[in-house]
Each structure stands twice: as C-alpha cells, then as structure tokens.
Amino acid sequence: MNILAFDTCFDACSVCVARWSDGVVVDLASAVEHFQTGHAERLVPMIDEVMGRAGATFADLDRLAVTVGPGTFTGTRIGVAAARGLALATGAEVVGASSLAVMAQVAARDLGARSDEDMAVAVDARRGEVYVQLFGANERIASAPMLLPVEDAARLGGGGPLLVVGSGAAGVAAAAERIGRPVMARLAGLLPSAVALARMAADLAPAEGPLQPLYLRPPDAKPQDGKSIARAQR
Helix, strand or coil: EEEEEEECCEEEEEEEEEEEEECEEEEEEEEEEECCHHHHHHHHHHHHHHHHHHHHCHCCCCCCEEEEECCCHHHHHHHHHHHHHHHHHHHHEEEEEHHHHHHHHHHHHHCCEEEEEEEEEECCCCCCCCEEEEHHHHHHCCCCCCEEEEHHHHCCCCCEEEEECCHHHHHHHHHHHHHEEEEEEEEECCCCHHHHHHHHHCCCCCCCCCCCCCCEEEECCCCCCCCCCCCCCC
C-alpha cells in the first residue's frame, strides 16, 4: 500500500510518502516547513516535490491521509480540501486523523519510554482555552478532541498524575497546580507530523463519505451585520 500523508493544521506544512507492507511502514520521502500562513501556496508544490523524491506517481497511491483538525480554520480547510480533491482525481481511499492524535504519536517518539500516566495533548487556542485530547497507555485514545478552558483541561482523566504536551501544556499545568494535581508539561513546540500520520494511516478506517474538517470553534472572520452592498436598481 502506497500512502500520501499531509498536515496543514497549525504553524507548519508537512508531507510524507510511505509504503506499507507486511505490517511495516517505510518512509520513502518527506518534507516539513514551518510558517503561520502560506499553506495554500506551498502544500501542492510540496506534495509534488516529495512524490518526485519518492519516485512515486499519483497513479501509484492507494491511500491518502490528512489531519482533519482541530487547528486553524484556514489551515484545516486547506488540508481537507486537498485530500478530497486528490481522492477524486486518483481514486485513492481517504483516511483522516485528529491533529492531536498525530501529535500524541510524535510525543511518544520524542519522549521515549514513560510511565503509565495519562497523556494529554493541549494546544493553545487563546482566550484561556486549549484544544485538548486525552490518551492512555500506548497512546490509546481516551477522549474526543475538545475545546476547553485550561481549568477544565487540568481535570481531565481524574486527579492522578498527568503528562501534558503541546503549546498549551504550561497553561494546563499551572491550572493543575492550583488544584493540587501533579502535572508535568513537556514539548511546548510540538506539532503534527506527516511522517507520524503516514505510520498511523494503515490502521485508520477509510472515510465512508466526503471527509469533513473538525472545527471546534467557529471562524473569527464573520460578515459584518448591516454592511451588505445594496442591490443596483435597474
């Protein structure tokens, strides 16, 4: 199975082409670039570059994998739209994953062996809130992705020890300290990785219909009330 995976949810754009065979995923080529804007301009050229380095064509692809959110409104929409367009063009099946679940896999790799405490991936969503998802041992999903105040995120999974990773980890740890819960904050610069997503892709169930983005908060940009342009009179 040949897999094309990509992520545009936060402040990076990453692409990976991998091959799954006999339960093993081999990364053929990958790329990552860090920026806050510009995903729309760079994603397709990056896909083309990585496909070329992997020696793959779009006709070779069996599965497309993309992070569906949470993330920035524009970045999430770009990734999902690209996956849907490529699926129509290639006939490859599509799988989607939470950006936070992919980050949990990256964190597990970066941190190595750890104890059996729960792990939460928390991304700063501003306004005193975080995008957060809870994971148990071996990165087993223990909750859906959520948008929570940091105080509520600090109570996830009960009162036991908690490892929190991501840009929102420090805020969650500070809130946990105020209620006497032992929480360790790590990996403030954590981001999703297309390489980690590609390694997950073989075990994900294909989407049954058009892939949908996961928006946990409405977009900040909204039409102004009372500012519509009057229809021209004929």
